[in-house]
Amino acid sequence: MNPDFIQTMILTFQVAGITTIILLVLGIPLSYWLAYTRNRGKAVVETLVSMPLVLPPTVLGFYLLVFFSPVNPVGGWLDSWFNLRLVFSFEGVIVGSVLFSLPFMIHPLQSGFAAIPPNLREAAATLGISRVKTLFTILLPNMKPGILAGCVLSFAHTVGEFGVVLMVGGNIPGETRMASIAIYDRVEALDYSTAHQYAFVLFAITFATLLLVYIVNRRFARMELA
Amino acid sequence: MNNILGTITAIDTDGNLSLVDITVSEDIRMSALIVETPEHCPWLKAGKKAKVLFKETEVSIARNLSGQISLRNRFMATITRIRSEGMLAEITLASAEHEVVSIITSRSAQRMELKTGDQVEWLVKANEVSLTGN
């Protein structure tokens, strides 16, 4: 098989995997807050989280590009203090992906938290169980379908993203060239057979992961009914 | 449960027992034998109102009753309704301006050939009569 193809696919899954893990770590506290807060700022945060659903990816990509460019204060500070350059780099693609897939992690987790009967949290409180222990021993284990859905959707969505990566990362083989960009690149070069190889693999993987989510969720639902 | 309001007119106490006379109306003066004394019961005083309670099944019915009988609670009444079903019959009576219900066996009701409009007497033993303060 074409080494470029393999390299691109590995990179794609690396980006998707790392993005998913980061999103899960960020998403649990953020969705917990969104599900249970009575703070008035909630609406604003919810809107920001949902923006990537409707915003053209290129808009997000464009602002990230401007924001993280070394000539900009933030980009310059990151560059000089951490030697971290977030444009046209692997790290930049990760940051872009995390922001862009945020709603796909937050929404299932937030619904998961909201679906847990409030009296389970109250019961934990009356038993003197700390909030953190409640989160890990009671809340998260009772929202596995939500966690699974969040992870799979974030992963699949990152695998399939295009606009943000192209804007922030460009098309550097082994660094920022992900499968969806490779398809575009191959079509431009009239190399339809390689484009098809990428396209088919993406199609198959996306189908398989979503199918898995539905099957697993059905089993969870049945277990809850039993 | 028959429930008739009256006024206590006399109380005769012996130890823990009291024989209480209650005037319900001109024609109906009832007696109740109860385990209670005026000393312990605030409403058990001559002149106070009290409700006279007795079970339908404790009310006997007589016609042309003659001879001597220990019962003092015996009053004239007119049968207004008879409902008989199976073993028991429910006889509704109008006695002065009060309604009294008696439940007797259907067999007795038939033997006595009771029917609506008949003049009868109803009887209840004083120890079957309960009182409650109003």
Add this chain to the structure above:
Amino acid sequence: MIEIAVSKRLHTAEGPMDLLFNGIIGKGEFITLFGPSGAGKTTLLRMVAGLTLPDAGAIVVNGQAWFDSTRRINLSPRQRSIGMVFQDYALFPNLTVAENIGIALPKEKRSTIVSELLEVAGLQELAGRKPDKLSGGQRQRVALARALALKPAILLLDEPLSALDLQMRLKLQDELLYLHQRYQPTTLLVSHDLSEVFRLSRRVFVLDRGEVTRSGSPTEVFSQSKISNKFRFNGEVVHIKPSGVVYIVHVLVGQDVVQVIASEQERASLTVGKRVLIASKAFNPLIMTLEE
């Protein structure tokens, strides 16, 4: 001793309602809050638990202020020594019976206390089961055992038996009495079931539209009849059977079911589950010795 003096404005379907409660509860007492739904019973229980914030007042438990609006004190539920049994039990579905009971206990004491409670509540066989594999009565026992695990100062029971059938309810009432005797937590029970009030509690507060309308022993509060009869009992109608012109009414008095004849007119006010006073003349009952 628990001193409660709280007020809260509640917004109900029939408009605003002021919940007012003033009461002192002795250590180890078993108190019922009785009243129709929407009277504010559960809200009061939640205020003691710290799950609902009163508008004003104070809750002082054994000298310690749990809530005091003037001193701006409000302990969180986590800081209050309480055990609560929720109406639908609120068992943790991902944990086994033993884990549910032991979750709040420190590790070194966990196994001894859990095994004691499993034994007392008759749950040893079910220790490894998840809540969804338990019957209603079993869930109730787990919830009670969990609430007692930390030996709380106050046990709060929010209609814990309302979802169970009569037989199970009676059995669990006995168990509840036994557990109360054994661990002696000060207990507040929310109930709208009169027979429960009579069987379980020594003192009852009747709440209606947010206010305590009556309080005292269940007999004082509910048997206001001035009837003179010395032979009388409180009971619960468990069955009504027509028989010709009369009805045979089965009444549960304590542990025994007695049968009483009721006329058509008496029958009209009786339904199964209704609390009733049955009285007879002291002259009637036959009395005889039992064989020993």
